[in-house]
Amino acid sequence: MVFIDYYKILGIEKKATQADIKKAYRKLARKYHPDINPNDKNSEKKFKEINEANEVLGNPENRKKFDKYGEDWKHADEFDKAQQQNQQSRKDSQGQSSRNFSESEYSDFFESMFGGRSTRGGSVKFKGQDFHAELHLDLKDVYETHKRTLTVNGKNIRLTIPAGVINGQIIRIKGHGGEGLNGGPKGDLILKFSIANHTNFKRDKDNLYATADIDLFKALLGGEITIDTFNGKVKLKVKPETQSGTKVKLKGKGFPVYKKDGEFGDLYITYNVALPTKLSEKEIELFNELAKLRSK
Amino acid sequence: MSKEKLILINQLCTHYQVEMSLFSELNEFGIIEILTIEDSYFIHEDKISVVEKVVRMQKDLKINLEGVDTVLNLLDKIDDLQTQLNTLQNRLRLYED
Numbered sequence: 001m002v003f004i005d006y007y008k009i010l011g012i013e014k015k016a017t018q019a020d021i022k023k024a025y026r027k028l029a030r031k032y033h034p035d036i037n038p039n040d041k042n043s044e045k046k047f048k049e050i051n052e053a054n055e056v057l058g059n060p061e062n063r064k065k066f067d068k069y070g071e072d073w074k075h076a077d078e079f080d081k082a083q084q085q086n087q088q089s090r091k092d093s094q095g096q097s098s099r100n101f102s103e104s105e106y107s108d109f110f111e112s113m114f115g116g117r118s119t120r121g122g123s124v125k126f127k128g129q130d131f132h133a134e135l136h137l138d139l140k141d142v143y144e145t146h147k148r149t150l151t152v153n154g155k156n157i158r159l160t161i162p163a164g165v166i167n168g169q170i171i172r173i174k175g176h177g178g179e180g181l182n183g184g185p186k187g188d189l190i191l192k193f194s195i196a197n198h199t200n201f202k203r204d205k206d207n208l209y210a211t212a213d214i215d216l217f218k219a220l221l222g223g224e225i226t227i228d229t230f231n232g233k234v235k236l237k238v239k240p241e242t243q244s245g246t247k248v249k250l251k252g253k254g255f256p257v258y259k260k261d262g263e264f265g266d267l268y269i270t271y272n273v274a275l276p277t278k279l280s281e282k283e284i285e286l287f288n289e290l291a292k293l294r295s296k
Numbered sequence: 297m298s299k300e301k302l303i304l305i306n307q308l309c310t311h312y313q314v315e316m317s318l319f320s321e322l323n324e325f326g327i328i329e330i331l332t333i334e335d336s337y338f339i340h341e342d343k344i345s346v347v348e349k350v351v352r353m354q355k356d357l358k359i360n361l362e363g364v365d366t367v368l369n370l371l372d373k374i375d376d377l378q379t380q381l382n383t384l385q386n387r388l389r390l391y392e393d
Contacts (some may be wrong), residue, residue, distance in 0.1 A: 030357050035349045036367060127348055168382035202390045205383070209390060 003071045006053035014067070018060065025054040034130075039170065039190060041132055128187035129178035137161070139197040143230060143256065152176060152189055159191075164206065164258035167195040201230060206265025208254045211272050214238055219273040229253045229267055236269070244273035302331060302338035312351050322350065325365045 007014055010024040028050045030036070037043035056062045133152060145163045149156050157176055165171075170192050177187025202209040212227045222240035226233050229250065236248070247270050254265030279287070305319050319339070323330045327350065328343045339347070346368070353359045353367065 026358065030359070033353070033357055035352055036357075036371070038371065126352070127345070166382070167386050197389070204387050204390055 004049070004052075006057050006066060009049050009053040010057065012057075016057075018058070021054065021057050025050060025058065029054075039132060039192070126181040126184045128180040128184065130172075130187040131177045131189045132192070133189060134192045134194050135161075136194045136196065137165075139195055139199055139201075139203065142193075142195060150191075157189070162259050163256035164260075165193050165195065166205065166258065167193060167197075169193045169258075199230070200228070201267075203255055206255045206257050206263075208265065208267045209270070210267065211270045212236075213272050213274045214242065216273060216275055218242075219244070219271070227269060230255065238271070242271055242273070244271060246271045301341045302333070303341055303344065305330065305337040305339060308339070308344075308347065312347070314351060318350075319347075321361050322347070325361060327365060327368065 007016070010016075010021060010028065012020055012024045016024070029047065032043045032047040032050060034040075034044050034047055037047075056066050131152060133150070135148075135150065142161065142165045143163060145160060147158060147160050149158050151157075155176075157173070159173070170190060173189040173191060175186045176189035180186055197203060200210055208230060210228070212225065214225055217223075218225065218238050219242045220240065222242070223238050225236050225238055227236055230253070234250070234253070236250075247268055250267040250269065252264045253267035257263040257265060276283070305316065308314075308319070309316055316337075319328065319330060319337070322328045327346060328339050331338045331340070349368070350361075350364050353364050354361075359367065
């Protein structure tokens with residue numbers, strides 16, 4: 001276990017007065033309080049550390065124990081008792097205590113401040129802690145509404161993920177967070193979507209963008225091409241004398257609109273005219289003829 | 297008006313151990329809206345989370361209501377900016393290879 005220096009956490013010196021501790025705690029709590037920093041896991045972690053530091057250093061008795069025994073301060077009474085016994089048993093007791101003071105006790109300690117055992121806040125009921133999770137999906141996954149089972153803190157939650165969810169979008173699922181304090185309601189699960197795009201389409205909200213290659217002759221003379229949309233192929237008429245970079249809009253062939261059944265964005269296709277290569281002698285001759293015609 | 301989604305302020309005062317005056321002040325600040333039905337005062341259940349936030353900020357951080365109101369406004373602004381940033385980041389991906 002890594003030693004937690006509560007003085008360092010509060011940014012104060014060992015000789016700090018109780019007033020200094022209170023001041024440092026208030027300042028840091030204002031900076032890192034979860035209500036001031038929603039959806040910020042680092043701040044949440046920092047706030048827990050600050051509270052723990054304040055609980056220890058803000059109480060002169062606990063502080064004395066911490067100053068004397070450092071990370072093992074919670075076992076100070078055991079140590080003192082053991083010291084009164086023989087040297088060997090003291091050693092055993094110290095070793096045992098040190099091994100038992102694990103990472104999990106750190107969070108237990110936090111719970112003791114904020115959980116049911118807490119004296120802080122009396123019997124005031126508060127909503128439980130919000131849990132934050134990130135769900136990684138592929139763009140193809142969110143083209144259609146589908147159900148998915150998530151495991152959050154060992155519990156399975158069956159979710160309906162609506163089509164059209166946007167990368168970075170956050171949804172709140174009520175009642176799937178931490179237990180409430182003093183009988184208060186459960187917190188919420190705050191789910192952030194991270195959507196990876198491995199397709200040839202680029203997405204901007206509900207619209208999709210793609211490029212389509214057309215050969216020189218279709219670009220010049222017009223014709224029909226088959227292009228890929230997100231859910232299949234469609235035939236498209238190319239107008240004669242189409243320039244490279246021309247954009248066409250395929251209405252309703254984009255991405256589903258979030259929570260609007262049957263509504264879709266548009267698909268924008270940019271034509272890229274692919275010039276022929278490895279021309280034969282005959283072709284060069286004919287192109288030269290064309291060039292002469294154009295220059296007349 | 298239906299009382300279905302309304303919560304009696306007296307109950308909230310007992311629950312959060314706060315004075316009725318807190319709700320009056322929150323109403324004056326425009327943070328909540330107090331509804332009066334048959335001489336009883338209610339707030340909409342959607343406002344519970346903001347009331348809890350205010351109570352926590354007051355109890356944990358000793359912020360007065362002017363401060364809380366400022367914080368809530370700034371948080372709303374951050375939320376708007378975060379949404380805008382997210383939209384722009386997604387749009388920027390259009391120009392990335």
